[in-house]
């Protein structure tokens with residue numbers, strides 16, 4: 556058998572170093588637990604950056620994928636296929652929107668939203684050619700394409716990838732007033748993560764999303780909510796915007812929409828916005844393929860039961876209550892909503908990476924983000940007992956670091 560160490564060495568030798576993985580080689584996973592090639596088990600507290608909200612190998616999702624594999628996997632959009640209508644109707648109903656435009660990755664869906672907003676700006680709002688601007692937030696994460704990294708404020712994501720796409724205005728996250736001041740007659744959209752995930756699970760002040768909604772409506776600007784990571788049950792609601800009862804003009808969805816099986820993303824909007832796209836103007840060979848739609852339908856059916864949202868809300872209370880007890884014991888701050896937490900470790904004590912490694916030694920897989928923040932987002936199927944156990948592992952790891 557090839558050992559973990561050998562597989563890691565071989566992986567590093569022949570792959571670009573665009574990631575810095577924890578030294579674990581996963582072979583198998585079910586529910587919230589993964590097993591490495593040596594047979595050691597770990598509780599997954601990352602969930603593929605919230606792609607695995609329903610756990611690894613959810614029976615309903617796997618069944619849908621298996622059935623579809625036997626029938627039809629790809630047609631391209633040159634033809635209709637028998638899963639497409641139900642996927643679009645299901646996601647339209649879940650979002651409350653008229654129309655769906657399916658893509659594959661989150662970044663592609665964000666790109667789609669940007670293209671739609673610009674085209675809408677020129678054709679509906681009447682912005683002068685090539686003058687459209689979109690207001691974006693400092694600390695944003697919307698993916699890795701050249702246009703998207705053009706307005707990233709993370710030097711690693713941004714630097715040396717120019718020349719950059721113009722037409723974006725950065726404002727501080729959390730300030731509706733800053734958006735108001737940045738708006739001009741050429742502003743076509745505000746693009747916002749209802750909770751900033753990669754930035755460290757930053758929850759904006761109460762009322763922020765409703766203020767953006769009001770401002771956009773008053774000024775004739777599209778509100779685009781990137782719910783790729785925050786959406787589909789993670790926060791205890793279907794969408795993180797639901798906390799303020801806010802409905803954006805465009806939802807951007809991805810990650811968990813693919814059930815942890817295949818990349819599935821989409822934007823959802825009403826006809827007055829998404830109706831501006833005509834044949835030939837946008838597309839994707841794989842977007843909306845039969846396998847993606849079959850998996851997506853299974854995901855939507857799970858969300859329609861409401862069980863996952865309720866479970867994330869209930870377990871989220873347990874998670875946050877336990878984490879708050881660690882403040883002053885190696886933890887400086889805890890943020891988040893539902894089964895999603897950003898835990899700032901005292902930088903004097905350890906880096907996020909060191910804590911992630913200490914957790915890994917204790918059979919918990921979590922990932923640091925930006926220096927000293929640990930992100931915890933276990934699959935929503937995690938048991939309460941396992942969840943509490945995982946936080947206890949963090950408490951013990953911090954205690955050890957404190958007394959070392």
Ligand SMILES: *Cc1c(COP(=O)(O)O)cnc(C)c1O
Pocket residue numbers: 604659660661662663665696697698699748752753781782783784785809810
């Ligand atoms: C992950 C993520 C994306 C990009 O999704 P990919 O599938 O990696 O392209 C976009 N927006 C947010 C908020 C994300 O978390």
